Amino acid sequence: MESIDIKTLNEKIQQDSAFLELLNIEIGKSIVGQKYMLERLMIALLSQGHILLEGVPGLAKTLAIKSLSDAIDTKFSRIQFTPDLLPADILGTMIYNQAKGNFEAKKGPVFSNFLLADEINRAPAKVQSALLQAMQERVITLGDTTYKLEEPFLVMATQNPIEQEGTYNLPEAQVDRFMLKVKIGYPEFEEERQIMRQNVAGKNPNIMPVISAQTILQARDTVRQVYMDEKIEKYILDIIFATRDASKYKIENLNHLISYGGSPRASISLAMASKAYAFIKRRGYVIPEDVRAVAHDVLRHRIGITYEAEAENITQEHIIDTILNRVEVP
Amino acid sequence: MREILHKNPSNISLYPTLGNSFFWINTILIFFILLSYSSSANAQTASASTKDKEFLIGDWIPVDLFMSAPTNNKVAFPNLNDSISETIEVANYTPIDTIKKGNQNEYHQLVNLIVFDTGKINLPQFQFLIENNGKIDSITSQPILVHVAGVKIDTSKDIKDIKEPLKVPLTFKEILPYIIGALVAILIIALLIWFFKYRKKKKEKIDEKYTLPPHVWALKELDKLQQKKLWQSGDVKNYYSELTDIARTYIELRYKIPAMEKTTDELMASMHKGVLKQSLKTDLNEVLTLSDFVKFAKAQPDFMENENAIKVVKDFIDKTKILEEEANKNKSKKGIQ
Numbered sequence: 001m002e003s004i005d006i007k008t009l010n011e012k013i014q015q016d017s018a019f020l021e022l023l024n025i026e027i028g029k030s031i032v033g034q035k036y037m038l039e040r041l042m043i044a045l046l047s048q049g050h051i052l053l054e055g056v057p058g059l060a061k062t063l064a065i066k067s068l069s070d071a072i073d074t075k076f077s078r079i080q081f082t083p084d085l086l087p088a089d090i091l092g093t094m095i096y097n098q099a100k101g102n103f104e105a106k107k108g109p110v111f112s113n114f115l116l117a118d119e120i121n122r123a124p125a126k127v128q129s130a131l132l133q134a135m136q137e138r139v140i141t142l143g144d145t146t147y148k149l150e151e152p153f154l155v156m157a158t159q160n161p162i163e164q165e166g167t168y169n170l171p172e173a174q175v176d177r178f179m180l181k182v183k184i185g186y187p188e189f190e191e192e193r194q195i196m197r198q199n200v201a202g203k204n205p206n207i208m209p210v211i212s213a214q215t216i217l218q219a220r221d222t223v224r225q226v227y228m229d230e231k232i233e234k235y236i237l238d239i240i241f242a243t244r245d246a247s248k249y250k251i252e253n254l255n256h257l258i259s260y261g262g263s264p265r266a267s268i269s270l271a272m273a274s275k276a277y278a279f280i281k282r283r284g285y286v287i288p289e290d291v292r293a294v295a296h297d298v299l300r301h302r303i304g305i306t307y308e309a310e311a312e313n314i315t316q317e318h319i320i321d322t323i324l325n326r327v328e329v330p
Numbered sequence: 331m332r333e334i335l336h337k338n339p340s341n342i343s344l345y346p347t348l349g350n351s352f353f354w355i356n357t358i359l360i361f362f363i364l365l366s367y368s369s370s371a372n373a374q375t376a377s378a379s380t381k382d383k384e385f386l387i388g389d390w391i392p393v394d395l396f397m398s399a400p401t402n403n404k405v406a407f408p409n410l411n412d413s414i415s416e417t418i419e420v421a422n423y424t425p426i427d428t429i430k431k432g433n434q435n436e437y438h439q440l441v442n443l444i445v446f447d448t449g450k451i452n453l454p455q456f457q458f459l460i461e462n463n464g465k466i467d468s469i470t471s472q473p474i475l476v477h478v479a480g481v482k483i484d485t486s487k488d489i490k491d492i493k494e495p496l497k498v499p500l501t502f503k504e505i506l507p508y509i510i511g512a513l514v515a516i517l518i519i520a521l522l523i524w525f526f527k528y529r530k531k532k533k534e535k536i537d538e539k540y541t542l543p544p545h546v547w548a549l550k551e552l553d554k555l556q557q558k559k560l561w562q563s564g565d566v567k568n569y570y571s572e573l574t575d576i577a578r579t580y581i582e583l584r585y586k587i588p589a590m591e592k593t594t595d596e597l598m599a600s601m602h603k604g605v606l607k608q609s610l611k612t613d614l615n616e617v618l619t620l621s622d623f624v625k626f627a628k629a630q631p632d633f634m635e636n637e638n639a640i641k642v643v644k645d646f647i648d649k650t651k652i653l654e655e656e657a658n659k660n661k662s663k664k665g666i667q
Binding site for chain 1: 571588590591592593594595622625626627628629
């Protein structure tokens with residue numbers, strides 16, 4: 001059995017993905033468990049996406065993002081979203097220079113490689129929307145000048161699902177720009193014991209940069225080269241189309257529960273995330289398992305549910321599960 | 331004045347003199363008589379006539395309507411309806427034909443009448459209208475007496491049957507619409523037959539999966555796949571796609587597992603819950619994994635692997651099939667319980 005292209009690609013991937021091990025070891029110094037979250041962070045980073053982490057406070061969301069950026073030799077900024085935050089606090093503004101007698105751009109924290117938007121749902125929509133151009137086009141316009149953001153550029157946002165007071169739900173246009181929305185769960189018993197011991201002992205491991213931004217950019221190129229067969233492409237499209245019109249896939253009982261389905265951006269994100277997942281698994285080709293592995297994170301914030309679904313306590317998770325269990329695997 | 335002449339004939343002088351006023355009256359009278367005579371030479375005349383007087387019942391009776399009038403007069407022929415009376419009908423009539431003769435116009439119109447009565451029949455009078463210097467006058471033709479005879483029946487002979495309508499040979503133009511219609515109908519019927527047969531076949535194909543025992547259906551499909559010689563012709567990807575589809579469908583039907591919606595790993599995990607021999611599972615897993623490589627990673631297995639893949643699936647089906655006797659036993663057991 002021989003497959004020259006894929007074999008070469010597999011070898012390239014083995015080589016290009018070697019840094020993942022190094023990164024995991026370094027981040028593992030400060031983060032115990034949360035492998036799922038770290039894997040998703042890597043998927044977003046490798047597939048040029050942005051990630052929204054949702055979980056109750058104290059699950060090391062912020063620490064994970066901070067550790068990842070520390071382990072990669074890049075610029076990191078953190079913005080704590082508050083109700084009084086202004087767009088200029090994120091993007092920057094034009095400041096008058098008395099000495100020179102002109103306006104100069106004072107770049108905001110968005111001009112970095114990793115941007116942590118902590119508790120993004122605490123700021124009003126106008127501030128959230130300030131990130132739109134940066135997230136999609138990767139440029140920022142200040143005054144008359146448009147600045148290109150340095151690659152890799154990754155927005156990692158966190159939000160707390162339990163507090164509703166004083167929070168602003170992310171608008172659909174904003175939330176669609178996040179490639180993944182990851183729900184973080186509690187750590188396992190043994191993991192939590194280790195976390196407890198580590199913190200009680202007052203150990204604050206210092207995360208050192210182990211890889212460069214160039215390594216990430218090279219890995220991104222390789223991710224794009226991961227082979228995706230047309231059968232997988234069809235599978236991805238079947239899943240996305242089933243979110244729009246479930247009855248076409250003989251899942252009639254879902255139609256009244258979905259108010260809107262995934263956008264074309266969902267198809268792109270699912271394809272890219274699947275490739276990145278295959279890369280993380282050191283494979284040069286995508287298999288249906290890859291698509292299924294990332295489907296929940298790609299789709300959960302892109303499917304709108306009806307009031308009827310809410311009344312029946314049916315969530316996006318249930319809808320995605322049903323679709324994955326009913327759409328034929330190639 | 332005619333009354334006076336009749337009453338006092340002795341008062342009339344036969345030899346009027348110039349000095350006599352009666353002479354002048356006579357002269358004026360003669361002048362008007364002569365004038366009326368001269369004008370009568372150009373007078374309007376109208377008539378209706380037939381050449382023959384004897385007709386059979388139902389025959390066309392050609393009536394010539396004639397009128398002569400000065401060229402400066404406007405004339406109007408009788409207005410002809412479908413029927414004139416209960417027994418006389420108008421079959422048809424020609425347009426009015428005009429012939430100019432000096433300062434007179436002669437008008438002819440041939441009207442064919444049909445009389446549905448026998449005996450002496452008076453054809454009706456026809457009224458013609460003339461307009462002269464804004465004055466409208468009418469002339470009525472004389473009635474025409476014709477004899478209409480019935481059909482003579484020879485009572486000495488047998489009564490004959492009603493004659494069949496005469497058969498006129500059909501032209502191609504007449505039958506062309508029928509030919510086109512028939513062709514269209516044949517085409518529609520043929521399409522309907524094809525459609526229903528095709529649907530039935532399709533239905534049968536779907537039904538077969540559920541009507542036949544899973545192993546019978548699967549082995550039949552595998553034979554069909556072998557006959558297609560897909561990998562031999564270089565279509566390895568389709569060969570493995572069809573092979574895994576058959577294997578998955580068999581598992582779905584046999585073990586009631588939604589195999590078509592599961593990935594290889596998920597499928598094998600769900601199969602572990604069953605009571606299958608480990609060797610069978612391992613072999614099947616190898617084939618399904620190899621199929622995934624071919625389908626998703628452009629793998630090109632050698633011919634031994636291709637041959638072996640279908641054998642493994644056949645072997646799996648053969649060793650996991652529910653035999654009819656077993657199935658019947660199970661059914662009867664359930665029945666007893």
